[in-house]
Amino acid sequence: xxxxxxxxxxxxxxxxxxxxxxxxxxxxxxxxxxxxxxxxxxxxxxxxxxxxxxxxxxxxxxxxxxxxxxxxxxxxxxxxxxxxxxxxxxxxxxxxxxxxxxxxxxxxxxxxxxxxxxxxxxxxxxxxxxxxxxxxxxxxxxxxxxxxxxxxxxxxxxxxxxxxxxxxxxxxxxxxxxxxxxxxxxxxxxxxxxxxxxxxxxxxxxxxxxxxxxxxxxxxxxxxxxxxxxxxxxxxxxxxxxxxxxxxxxxxxxxxxxxxxxxxxxxxxxxxxxxxxxxxxxxxxxxxxxxxxxxxxxxxxxxxxxxxxxxxxxxxxxxxxxxxxxxxxxxxxxxxxxxxxxxxxxxxxxxxxxxxxxxxxxxxxx
Amino acid sequence: xxxxxxxxxxxxxxxxxxxxxxxxxxxxxxxxxxxxxxxxxxxxxxxxxxxxxxxxxxxxxxxxxxxxxxxxxxxxxxxxxxxxxxxxxxxxxxxxxxxxxxxxxxxxxxxxxxxxxxxxxxxxxxxxxxxxxxxxxxxxxxxxxxxxxxxxxxxxxxxxxxxxxxxxxxxxxxxxxxxxxxxxxxxxxxxxxxxxxxxxxxxxxxxxxxxxxxxxxxxxxxxxxxxxxxxxxxxxxxxxxxxxxxxxxxxxxxxxxxxxxxxxxxxxxxxxxxxxxxxxxxxxxxxxxxxxxxxxxxxxxxxxxxxxxxxxxxxxxxxxxxxxxxxxxxxxxxxxxxxxxxxxxxxxxxxxxxxxxxxxxxxxxxxxxxxxxxxxxxxxxxxxxxxxxxxxxxxxxxxxxxxxxxxxxxxxxxxxxxxxxxxxxxxxxxxxxxxxxxxxxxxxxxxxxxxxxxxxxxxxxxxxxxxxxxxxxxxxxxxxxxxxxxxxxxxxxxxxxxxxxxxxxxxxxxxxxxxxxxxxxxxxxxxxxxxxxxxxxxxxxxxxxxxxxxxxxxxxxxxxxxxxxxxxxxxxxxxxxxxxxxxxxxxxxxxxxxxxxxxxxxxxxxxxxxxxxxxxxxxxxxx
Numbered sequence: 008x009x010x011x012x013x014x015x016x017x018x019x020x021x022x023x024x025x026x027x028x029x030x031x032x033x034x035x036x037x038x039x040x041x042x043x044x045x046x047x048x049x050x051x052x053x054x055x056x057x058x059x060x061x062x063x064x065x066x067x068x069x070x071x072x073x074x075x076x077x078x079x080x081x082x083x084x085x086x087x088x089x090x091x092x093x094x095x096x097x098x099x100x101x102x103x104x105x106x107x108x109x110x111x112x113x114x115x116x117x118x119x120x121x122x123x124x125x126x127x128x129x130x131x132x133x134x135x136x137x138x139x140x141x142x143x144x145x146x147x148x149x150x151x152x153x154x155x156x157x158x159x160x161x162x163x164x165x166x167x168x169x170x171x172x173x174x175x176x177x178x179x180x181x182x183x184x185x186x187x188x189x190x191x192x193x194x195x196x197x198x199x200x201x202x203x204x205x206x207x208x209x210x211x212x213x214x215x216x217x218x219x220x221x222x223x224x225x226x227x228x229x230x231x232x233x234x235x236x237x238x239x240x241x242x243x244x245x246x247x248x249x250x251x252x253x254x255x256x257x258x259x260x261x262x263x264x265x266x267x268x269x270x271x272x273x274x275x276x277x278x279x280x281x282x283x284x285x286x287x288x289x290x291x292x293x294x295x296x297x298x299x300x301x302x303x304x305x306x307x308x309x310x311x312x313x314x315x316x317x318x319x320x321x322x323x324x325x326x327x328x329x330x331x332x333x334x335x336x337x338x339x340x341x342x343x344x345x346x347x348x349x350x351x352x353x354x355x356x357x358x359x360x361x362x363x364x365x366x367x368x369x370x371x372x373x
Numbered sequence: 374x375x376x377x378x379x380x381x382x383x384x385x386x387x388x389x390x391x392x393x394x395x396x397x398x399x400x401x402x403x404x405x406x407x408x409x410x411x412x413x414x415x416x417x418x419x420x421x422x423x424x425x426x427x428x429x430x431x432x433x434x435x436x437x438x439x440x441x442x443x444x445x446x447x448x449x450x451x452x453x454x455x456x457x458x459x460x461x462x463x464x465x466x467x468x469x470x471x472x473x474x475x476x477x478x479x480x481x482x483x484x485x486x487x488x489x490x491x492x493x494x495x496x497x498x499x500x501x502x503x504x505x506x507x508x509x510x511x512x513x514x515x516x517x518x519x520x521x522x523x524x525x526x527x528x529x530x531x532x533x534x535x536x537x538x539x540x541x542x543x544x545x546x547x548x549x550x551x552x553x554x555x556x557x558x559x560x561x562x563x564x565x566x567x568x569x570x571x572x573x574x575x576x577x578x579x580x581x582x583x584x585x586x587x588x589x590x591x592x593x594x595x596x597x598x599x600x601x602x603x604x605x606x607x608x609x610x611x612x613x614x615x616x617x618x619x620x621x622x623x624x625x626x627x628x629x630x631x632x633x634x635x636x637x638x639x640x641x642x643x644x645x646x647x648x649x650x651x652x653x654x655x656x657x658x659x660x661x662x663x664x665x666x667x668x669x670x671x672x673x674x675x676x677x678x679x680x681x682x683x684x685x686x687x688x689x690x691x692x693x694x695x696x697x698x699x700x701x702x703x704x705x706x707x708x709x710x711x712x713x714x715x716x717x718x719x720x721x722x723x724x725x726x727x728x729x730x731x732x733x734x735x736x737x738x739x740x741x742x743x744x745x746x747x748x749x750x751x752x753x754x755x756x757x758x759x760x761x762x763x764x765x766x767x768x769x770x771x772x773x774x775x776x777x778x779x780x781x782x783x784x785x786x787x788x789x790x791x792x793x794x795x796x797x798x799x800x801x802x803x804x805x806x807x808x809x810x811x812x813x814x815x816x817x818x819x820x821x822x823x824x825x826x827x828x829x830x831x832x833x834x835x836x837x838x839x840x841x842x843x844x845x846x847x848x849x850x851x852x853x854x855x856x857x858x859x860x861x862x863x864x865x866x867x868x869x870x871x872x873x874x875x876x877x878x879x880x881x882x883x884x885x886x887x888x889x890x891x892x893x894x895x896x897x898x899x900x901x902x903x904x905x906x907x908x909x910x911x912x913x914x915x916x917x918x919x920x921x922x923x924x925x926x927x928x929x930x931x932x933x934x935x936x937x938x939x940x941x942x943x944x945x946x947x948x949x950x951x952x953x954x955x956x957x958x959x960x961x962x963x964x965x966x967x968x969x970x971x972x973x974x975x976x977x978x979x980x981x982x983x984x985x986x987x988x989x990x991x992x993x994x995x996x
Contacts, residue, residue, distance in 0.1 A: 138383075182387060239424065242409040242417025255606070259425045259592035280410040284403060291399045295392050302388035310384050314391075325398050332405045 020300075020366040026293045027064075027344065027359055031057055033286060034270070034345035040252045041266045041273045042347070049266065049347065052111075056349040060356035067360025071368060075361070076308045079130030083152070086123035089116040090159040097163070102210075105163050115350040117160045117168045122357045124172050125179075125315030127152050132183050133308035140186040143193075150176070166213060167338040171322055178318035179311060217336045236261045237269050237331045240276040241283070248279030266347040268339055272331045290324045290343070300366045309365040316358040319343075426607070427591040430562060433582025434530055436620030438544060438572060440629040441856055442989070445535065447544055447573075447668075452531035453511050455503040459488045460496040461523030461595055469520045473513045474503055479676070501564040504673065505531055522594070532566070532672050538665040540632050542693040542793065543625070543657075543854065545571020546668035560584060566672070571693075572623060572854065573668075575792050579858055579866075582620035588613040621866055622859040626656035634980045635659035635956075638973035644961040646694035646833045649977060652841045652952040654871035655850025657790070659977075660834070662694040688961070696795040699830040700959060703917030704758045704901075704966075705944045706779075706825025708843065708887055710766040711751060713778040715883040719769040722886060725750050728761040732820065740764055740820050755890035756900045758916060760824050767823025768816065775822060776800045781877045782839045783849050784831055789874070790852045798831040826920060837957040840914075840944045842877055843887055844952035849874045891915055892949045895971075902943065905971035910982050912975055913952075914945030916966035938962040943970035947978045954981060 035053065042049040075082065089107065093116050098106035106113045131149055153176040160169040177193075205214070240256035249255070254276040257265040265273050275283040294317050301313030320343050327342040329335035341351040409417065438447035455470070471481065480503065487500045506514070506526075514526055532547050547566040555561050560583075568574035568581075590598040590606050597603075607613040635647040639661060649658040664686060670679055683690055692698060714720040728746035742760040746753075754762035767775060779785060785800035801822060806814035821827030831839075834852060842849045851872040858866040891913040894900040901916045919940040941963030946952040956974045963969040 182384070182391065236424075238409060239417050239421045241406070242413055243421035245410055245414035245418060255425050256421055259590070259598070261421075261424050261593045275406065275410065280406055280414075283406050283410065287399060287403060287406070291396065294395050298388050298391050298395070302384050304384075314384075317391075321395055321398070325402065328402050329405075332402070332409060334402075334405055 018367040020363055023293075023296060023300075023359065023363060023366060026289055026296065030286070030289050030293070030344045033274070033289075036251075037270055037274045037277075037345070038266060038347055040254065040277060041257055041270055043252065044258065045266070052349075053347050053352075056352045059349070060352040063353055064356040064360040064363070067357050068363035068367070070364060072309055072312060072361060072364040073306075075126050075312070075364075076130050076133060079126050082123055083127035086116070086120050087155060087159070090120060090156055093117070094159060094162050103163050103165060105165055113349070114353065115165075115168075117156075117163060117165050118350040118354040119357065120156045120160065121168065121172055121175065121319055122316070122354055122361070124153050124156055125175060125312060125319065125358075125361075128176065128179055129308050129311035129315055132179065132311050133306070136307065137184060140184045141180065141189060142186050143189045146180065146185075146189065149180070161208065164210065165339075166209070167326075167340045170338070171319070171326075171340065174322045175315055175318045178322075179315055182314050183311070213338075216338075233263055233269070233337050234330075234333050236263070237272040238333045240269075240272040241332060244276040244279045244283070246280050248275075248277050248282055251277055253277060267341060268327070268337070268346065269331050270345050270347070271328055271342050274345075275331075286345075287324075287328065290320065294321050294324070297362050300362055300369070303369050304365050305369050309369070312361050313365050316362050319358055320355070425590050425592070427589045427595070427597075429587050429589065431585035431587055431615075431617040432529060432565070433584055433617035434619040435532065435566075435582065436580040436861075437622045438580070439622060439624050440627045440632075441625060442628065443624070444629050446540065446625070446627070446629065448533050448535065449530035450533050451528055452505040453526050454501055454529050455506060455514070456499040456525045456527055457484070457488070457502045458497060458499055458523045458525070458595060459491045462488070463522055466521040466523055469517060470502070470514075470524060473517060474506060474510050476503070498563075499525065532668075534668040534672075536629070537669065538667045539629070539636065540627060540660070541571075541665045541668050542662045542695070543571050543627060543632075543660050544668055545569060545573035545575075545793075546666075546671040547573055548672060569671075571792055572625065576623055576855065576858075580620045580623060583618040585615045585617035587615070619861050622861065624856045624859060626651075626658065626854055626856045627660070628658045628985065630985045631977070631981060632659040632661065634977050634985075635661040636663070636665075638958055638977050639663040639960070642960045642963060642969075644688035644694075645963065646698060646957075646959045647973070647977065648695050648833050648837045648957050649981070650837045650841050650852060650955045652844045652946055652955050653848075655838070655841065655852045655873075656856070656871065657852055657854045658954065658981075660693075660695045660854075662692070662698075664688050664690040666690045693793040694959070694961075695833045696790065696793045698832060698959075699796050699798050700832070700940055700942075701827075701919035701921075702825035702829060702831045702836060703919035703940070703942055704760075704825060705836060705915045705917035705942045706829060706831070707755060707758065707763050707823070708839070708891075708915060709779050709782070709784075710763050710770055710775055710823045711755060711890075712879055712883055712887060713770040713775050714766045715751070715886060716778070716879055717770060717774065720751060720766060722751050726754075726762050726765050728759050730761075732761050732764045740817070751886070752890045752893060753899075755887070755915070756893035756897045758894075758901045763823045764820045767819050772801070772803045772806075772814070772819045772822060775819070776802045778879075779829075781849075781875075781879070782842055783874070784835055784839060788832075788834050788838050788852050790834065790854055792854060795834070796832050798835050799828060801828040825917060833957050833959050836942070836944050837955050840946055840957065841952075841955040843884055843891070844913075844946040844955060846881060847877045847879055847884055849877055888913060888949070891946075895945075895975075896949075902967050902971040902975075904967055905943075905975050907975055907979055910947055910979055911949040912945050912947040912978055913949045914943055914971065914974065916971055917942030917944070918964075918966045921962065938964050941966040941968075941970040943974040945971075945974045945978060947982065954978065 035057065038053055039050050093104060093107050097104040098113065100106060105115045105117060107116055108114050128149055131152060137145055153172050157169045157172050236256060240254065240262050243256065254273055256262045256276055257273045262269055262272055274286060297313050297317035297320065301310040301317065304310040304313055323340055323343045326335055326338065326340040330337050330340065341348060343355045344352065435449055437445055439445050484502045491498065491500060511526060518524070534544060546569055548569050550561045550565045550567040554567065555563065561567065568577040573580065588607055590602050592598065603613065631649050635649055638647050639645045642663065645663050647659065647661045650656065651658060666683060725748040727748050728742055730742045730745040732740035746757055746759045749759045749762045779800045784798055787795040787797040801818065803814045806818050818827055822829050838849065838852055851874050853869055855869055857868040860866055894915055895902045895906050895912045897903065902914060919942060921939060941960040943966055944957045946955045956977050958970045958974040960969045
């Protein structure tokens with residue numbers, strides 16, 4: 008018994024747990040206000056997802072992360088197969104085929120693919136270190152690892168998730184050293200690819216959103232509506248906020264999709280600049296913490312897992328908060344552990360579980 | 374060794390850079406939040422409030438217009454208008470609206486156009502779609518409201534002119550305010566009505582009242598929240614509602630009964646004007662212009678058919694002939710050379726001039742008389758309307774002196790009633806002829822002016838003012854149409870007592886001589902209006918037959934003939950001893966003044982003294 012408590016006290020990363028609980032707790036408080044007057048039971052459904060997420064977190068954290076290294080490619084293949092399954096038999100909502108599941112248990116495998124891709128990439132980079140910097144040739148295989156799921160995800164289509172996996176990929180590339188020449192080549196190909204993506208891959212509604220982002224006044228009631236109403240909500244919160252459950256923007260339904268993509272606006276409207284800053288601080292702390300865990304990991308795989316999960320949290324927060332504050336075009340990117348939705352919760356809890364698994368095993372001697 | 378793994382794989386140093394990069398990104402987000410919430414917070418708070426605060430303008434009830442006896446000439450009745458908000462107005466809502474109201478193509482096009490024009494922010498504004506729906510339609514809409522998002526029925530008032538075309542040119546009409554007017558004038562919004570003509574236009578400011586405002590909390594689909602939410606966010610009703618102040622009532626100097634009899638006088642004629650003034654106050658008792666229009670029709674939306682009927686009418690119903698029609702006064706103008714000659718001592722009442730039917734002027738004899746009158750003195754010349762006598766008078770007085778007397782009596786400039794862009798007529802002078810006529814001024818111009826032809830023009834109202842000045846002993850009144858302004862509780866806000874513009878520079882003796890002659894016109898057996906004389910009331914007046922154009926022999930009896938017939942005038946006052954009212958009747962293309970205009974004028978006078986006035990006095994006594 009004593010050893011168990013000792014191990015719990017020393018090896019369990021209480022700090023990480025506390026940050027996760029804080030964000031999830033605030034998220035639930037916020038969802039309670041945001042879901043008022045909407046579909047009944049939305050709040051409790053999220054509570055169930057959170058409980059499920061914790062179970063997943065515990066399971067993932069308990070397993071020694073070296074096992075993920077060992078079975079990394081098998082996990083990857085399973086993930087790819089699931090994505091193919093989505094393309095074949097997935098459920099279609101609002102023109103996108105993203106869901107897989109039975110009855111009320113519906114998840115988006117593309118979300119979970121983010122974590123799978125991190126594991127696969129970490130395994131590859133663990134095995135193929137390039138201490139003097141990676142050249143383009145050495146990037147082909149890791150790029151292939153993410154390109155396959157991204158292609159399948161774009162078929163759904165789910166631009167936001169595809170883009171996120173790409174961002175996580177580049178983050179990991181930068182962390183594991185990249186030759187300056189490779190970087191320049193990559194950036195210049197980017198300039199060629201963006202117009203191609205614009206003309207052939209983006210749907211009309213996506214193009215419209217980007218255009219409206221560049222000139223928000225062009226159509227106030229159409230695509231720019233979301234972004235503008237979100238800015239009104241946040242701005243009108245001012246320093247101290249309108250008070251819990253007092254936000255007019257979401258209560259009177261001026262803020263659309265405020266429980267999935269725009270919960271931060273609800274929070275910032277009701278809790279003001281101070282509340283918004285506190286939440287932002289928690290995320291910053293979580294990301295720095297994962298970088299720290301990575302830096303202290305026992306091996307390369309563990310470190311890359313931590314950096315990858317940290318990058319996932321980082322890009323989600325930057326894009327989502329950037330989007331709701333009008334800095335980034337509106338794309339469906341959730342706010343980690345804060346947005347309503349099971350897949351999102353499960354994905355981030357898995358990621359957090361990996362952090363915990365790496366973190367709590369850093370003391371083990373060889 | 375605990376914690377030494379990081380050194381082995383070389384991420385330690387790099388992680389510090391990572392933390393720095395991540396922190397910079399978060400700092401930028403924080404700065405953005407600071408900008409939105411702290412620096413611009415107040416502005417966004419206002420914008421968020423504008424989202425949910427829906428301000429509804431409460432239209433004021435327009436003031437009534439009454440005649441001098443308190444009879445209501447214009448009032449308001451409740452009506453139901455359908456508004457749409459394009460942003461929420463769906464195709465199916467439009468289909469349902471069409472079905473429930475049975476809209477015709479013209480109405481559907483009207484709504485379509487309005488929706489197309491509403492772009493951007495304007496898609497959130499209410500647009501007037503259908504005006505004044507019936508009770509049955511209202512019931513249908515109300516029970517099916519859920520099928521029609523973006524549709525609202527608003528109870529508003531509608532202007533009613535219960536007497537139809539009666540006094541239409543005096544009362545005027547309303548219609549929708551235009552875009553440029555909204556920019557120019559304060560406090561008007563699209564869909565508001567504004568006075569377009571007559572008193573409705575001239576007194577718009579008093580009649581309209583002041584709009585109120587009520588604020589509501591609405592959600593994104595425009596539905597109003599309940600009273601608790603209203604109170605919480607906007608405060609109690611007294612704070613979020615400011616009642617409209619109704620417009621003032623207008624009491625006119627018009628007497629509806631006199632107005633009716635003035636309009637009846639024109640009943641058999643296509644086109645003409647009649648005006649009745651109080652001789653001792655300048656107040657207008659009646660003003661009629663024919664053809665007329667129905668303000669009820671003009672205040673709504675005109676159908677194409679109705680518009681065509683109005684604008685294609687050759688006699689121009691939209692022209693107020695009393696105020697805007699400029700006509701040759703013809704012989705009614707002879708009082709001017711007569712007064713001028715007497716005042717300037719250029720003629721003696723006993724002096725006789727011989728009328729041999731034409732006037733010798735050069736070699737031509739273009740200046741003729743209606744017949745050979747023989748020897749004429751001033752009295753006989755007015756009574757029998759001898760042109761030759763007045764050619765001589767005009768010659769003696771001269772163009773410019775004659776014009777000076779005419780102007781003294783208010784001719785040549787608008788009389789100041791202030792309605793319907795009143796015209797001033799025209800009194801020519803030598804200088805004017807020299808400037809505007811090829812060959813300049815000639816004596817023939819003077820002769821023509823002496824009998825009210827040539828370039829002399831007057832409006833019927835000016836002629837009435839001229840005759841009332843003669844009748845009342847030289848007081849030139851400002852003609853008035855509004856007696857007072859009242860608040861809704863009947864309190865007098867402003868009163869308009871009679872106003873003398875000036876006393877004309879003419880001796881009482883001269884005026885008395887003219888009045889005697891004018892009495893003779895009706896009462897002397899040889900008077901030009903003798904045949905129109907009635908026994909029970911003594912009337913004085915002057916006939917006038919104004920040539921519109923010379924009727925060539927070929928045209929006589931032709932299709933267009935009527936359009937070239939002379940205008941018939943009769944300007945009269947009564948009773949002769951102590952004149953109370955002045956009546957001027959003009960029948961366009963009426964032909965003979967004595968046969969057409971004089972009897973109608975005298976009918977108005979007789980009706981006034983025999984029916985209207987005794988009735989009023991009875992009423993007055995009983996109070």
